[in-house]
Amino acid sequence: MMSGEAWLYLLAVLINAVNLFLQVFFTIMYSDLECDYINPIDLCNRLNTYIIPEAAVHGFLTFLFLINGYWIALLLNLPLLAFNVKKIVDNAHLLDATEIFRKLNVHKKACVMEGGMKDKTNREIGIVHQAWFSSGYVLLLPLLDDCGLNPRRIELT
Amino acid sequence: MAAPPPGYNGQDAYQAPDPYGQQSPAQPGFGTTSPPPQAGQPEHEGGKKKKRGYAAQAYDFGAGANSALGGQMQGGGQFQPPQAPAYGGYAAQPEPQQPAYGGAPQYGAQVGAAPVPGAPAPGFAGAPYGGGVGYQPPDAGYPGPGAPSPGGVAGITQGMGQMGVGAQPQAQPQQAAARPGPLNQLYPTDLLNQPFNVAELDLPPPPIILPPDSSVTPSPDANCPPKYVRSTLNAVPTTHSLLKKSKLPFALVIQPYTSLHDVDDPVPIVQDQVISRCRRCRSYINPYVTFLDHGHRWRCNMCNLTNDVPQAFDWDTAAQKSVDRWQRPELNHAVVEFVAPQEYMVRPPQPLVYLFLFDVSYASVSCGLLATSARTILDSLNRIPNADRRTRVGFMAVDSSLHYFAVPKDTDENDETSMLVVSDLDEPFLPIPQELLVPLSESRVSVEKFLTALPSMFQSNQNNGSCMGSALRAGHKLISPLGGKIVVITASLPNVGYGKLEMREDKKLLGTSKESSLLQTGNSFYKSFAVECSKNQVSIDMFLFSSQYQDVASLSNLPRYTGGQTYFYPGWNAGRSEDAIKFATEFSDYLSSEIGLEAVLRVRATTGLRMSTFYGNFFNRSSDLCAFPAFPRDQSYVVEVAIDESLTKNFVCMQTAVLHTTSNGERRIRVMTLSLPTTTQLADVYASADQCAITTFFSHKAVERALSSGLEPARDAIQSKLIELLQTFKKELAGGNMGGGGLQFPANLRGLPVLFLGLIKNVGLRKSAQIPSDLRSAALCQLSTLPLPLLMQYIYPRLYSLHDMPDNAGVPDPETSQIVLPPPHNLSSERIVPYGLYLIDDGQTQFLTKLKVGKSSLPELDNDFSERVRAVVQKIRDYRSRGVGSIIVPHLYVIREDGDPSLKLWAQTLLVEDRADQGMSFQQWMGTLREKVS
DSSP: OOOHHHHHHHHHHHHHHHHHHHHHHHHHHHHHHHTTSSOHHHHHHHHHHHHHHHHHHHHHHHHHHHHHTOHHHHHHHHHHHHHHHHHHHTTOOSOOTTTHHHHHHHHHHHHHHHHHHHHHHHHHHTOTHHHHHHHHHHHHHHHHHHHHHOOOOOOOO | OOSOOTTOOTHHHHOOSOTTTTTOTTOTTSSOOOOOOOSSSOOOTTOSOOOOOOOHHHHHHHHHHHHTOOSOOOSSGGGOOTTOHHHHHHHTSOGGGGGGBTBHHHHHHHHHTSSOTTOSOGGGSSSTTSSOSSSOOSSSOSSOTTSOOOSHHHHHHHHHHHHHHHHSTTTOHHHHHHSOOOOOOOOEEETTTSOOOGGGGGSOOOOOOOOTTOSSSOOTTSSOOTTTEEESBSSEESSHHHHHHHOOOOEEEEOSOSSSSGGGSOOOEEOSOOOOBOTTTOOBOOTTOEEEGGGTEEEOTTTOOEEEOOGGGTEETTTTEEOOGGGOHHHHOSEEEEEOOGGGOSSSOOOOEEEEEEEOSHHHHHTTHHHHHHHHHHHHTTTSOOTTSOOEEEEEEESSSEEEEEOOOTTOSOOOOEEEEEOOOSSOOOSSSSSSEEETTTSHHHHHHHHHHHHHHTTTOOOOOOOHHHHHHHHHHHHTTTOEEEEEEESSOOOSSTTOOOOOOOTTTTTSTTHHHHHSOSSTHHHHHHHHHHHTTEEEEEEEOOSSOOOHHHHTHHHHHHTOOEEEOTTOOTTSHHHHHHHHHHHHHHHHSOOEEEEEEEEEESTTEEEEEEESSSEEEETTEEEEEEEOSSOOEEEEEEEOSOOOSSEEEEEEEEEEEOTTSOEEEEEEEEEEEEESOHHHHHHTBOHHHHHHHHHHHHHHHHHHTOHHHHHHHHHHHHHHHHHHHHHHTSSTTOOTTOOEEEGGGTTHHHHHHHHHTSTTTOOOSOSOHHHHHHHHHHHTTSOHHHHHHHHSOEEEEOTTOOTTTTSBOTTTOOBOOOOEEOSOGGGOOTTOOEEEEOSSEEEEEOOSSOOSSOOOOOSHHHHHHHHHHHHHTOOGGGTOOOOOOOEEEEEOTTSOHHHHHHHHHTOTTSOOSSSOOHHHHHHHHHHHHO
């Protein structure tokens, strides 16, 4: 019989895995946008559906850490929670198709940062899964670079 | 996952389903989907798939319509400028010589015979750049007497190089190719000791000095004139690090149209639909390509790929005879327009559509807006472009409910226009499918009848609501199958239904850091709806008239992202005849303007350069494609260029292409090719910088900054940029001769401090707690759209002294028969004497000071002086001679000693060099700069 602690950690890992996956998905979508595989309107419609649920799930997880008293895990998650809350309070959490190209670099950086934070949480939890995610990133990087280097789009005008 | 996700089909996703199917059943080909056209790599804007086929007759229809267009230049042959003897001589070369063409040295020798040797820039030898007024004397003794040679050894060696090459430029083409040729000389001046003179703002930008023989034909029009495209740097640094070191921005200021009508500004047109483009980078063939293999192939000047020359360049299959390729406009002119074949269309060319949304609430009716606008449209029906007789119009009236008008055809028996009122604002529906949008030619009489009756229908309306947001949605629904223009004429804040806006202006917020929130959108509807409109090729223009808060900040988003424009007339009332005349004239010109439809703009450049950021009123549909549902003729755009790889060629090209449908239903591509020399010297970069283009760039940047972070950061950014530039120049280029604490800057950038001061003190950015946010928002719209000449005037208004103007001012020049303007003065009250008569003009408003008699319109006195003054005022409104198109009729205010004091205060704020309540005077400004720099 597993203890409550173990269940919590398992849940945390799963949630983090999902969120991490979403961050990777976001990053790839941004790269697609840069390569003109997707237009800004579709991109924003698609990504905006995930932003609130992701933040909510993360908030829930942080809350669980709080009531169970896992202070280190809580500390690791608080900055991200604060970042999300600030964005939502400022009403700046949703992507705006009219400004996406100006802010693309900011979004991308934020995305990688968030992914890194969640990765850290996993590490703290002490599950080897993080190795998989790290290697996942490494595997993805050439893909992204490739896209940047060889824009195989068809140009019109 | 990186593959294109399913469901995303580029343009197809945007496409309206078969818009013509139901409305024109007489054309059976329209709705069918035939196999994709197989020609080469056809391209439609933004789309990857060439799915849509259309019956050929669709295109023929459009082309036929164009033949009705009179006064247009047809092909380049007629367009040859008479002052191009070099070109004529070249073209007259005997046929047999042509195959030998191709080797560069031979070519050089041929061109050497042309009468342009000695001039380093053949393209500009005959252009108005020859006379260097303040700087750039290329012919006079090189290191000008008295001008210290800057940059130490580098400057001297460069000067030597110039002399050497200048002596025999044609004899050593290889050498010229191996090393950057002589560029503009740097003339440092002291900003403090040699005061800036406003006349310097009218000087042309530093000339573009290309290596000899860079263009394939010696045509004087081979490079793009600055009225279409201006670069902030007319000598491009070869590396990113040099650009960074210079701290100067690298950007293009693009103004594809310089007049409201094609007749006023004809561009050579390539009629034969032979469009030769690079297979890889898709650049259009231009005067800077090189021909190889006896002229069978051409090498792209952007990406170096060799492409085949189309047979039609040398052989006319229709007439069965050979043609001279050197006569082709695209090889002789940097600005050309191609008539585009079917592959450039995603659907048959759409007709011009105008949907008018009238505000009929109490505010609008009582100030006479409804009557004036209806009357103006009625009077301007003949001016609306309708050469192909397909132009459609529709009308809606808006108070707290929507009023649709079904206008019958003239041939119908029941010729009464019926009004249908819809009160459901949440889900606006179209009460009847037809007759809401009628072809102007078929319903002309009914439309006239309707417009005459419209004011009386609502003259006793007491309704104070305005559901403009819902009306826009309904209007969008009505015209989205076709696309077109929605013209909003409103005098009230939308306060019911969708996109409801609050009265959010609080006097206490003005002048504080919170003020910037008032400049941002109040309701996200105005952004998401703008994107929706852009998708469906709907463009929105706003004519705003409220005397109370109207939230221009939110409403201006719709024009901003749909290629429209916001026109703001605060406190307008038809009771004042000058108000009525101003609006009626502008609105009539607006309706008469030819516009492009379904347009996209893209800029391509030599490998190594990348267009990084785009500024202006449009929607960025992809990272380098700007989409315009309607392409206006009175706006300019700014594109920032990044240097990704170091440039190896000694000149680079940047090609702007605008694909659009003309208002008479023809698909066309306007191509503008600008070539600029490259350099490795910082001194060259500074010596060739264009102060007006730089100011335009920072004006756009400041507007963006003001909207995103606030006014204070925007002003600070401008100031710190200027300090950075002065510091860089001092450190890198003026190191040796810093005596006496002067402030050194190149002669061609001398106006930058005063222009930046003007920008900071412009009504859009000025530090003040008195400016209503509506006025600020409207000014920000101007700062980010005005064409360069008008923007310069808006930032640094013109001051003419009329009482002591020279004898030749105000009368026509004997040679050009244009009215001569008096010399402008610096905007400082030191220049104003109490008894004088002055005209201050910022392009939007004009102030005539100190007139004893007269009202707001100029008194028609019958004496010579009064006539000259009127001639000057009229001449200032002449946009054509300044190379811009604009509908604006400046409001003329006459300020009298005993007149309205607020008017006087307003005029004083235009005196940029004076101290204002919270703004620095020019002396203080220069003092601050000097302090910060040293």
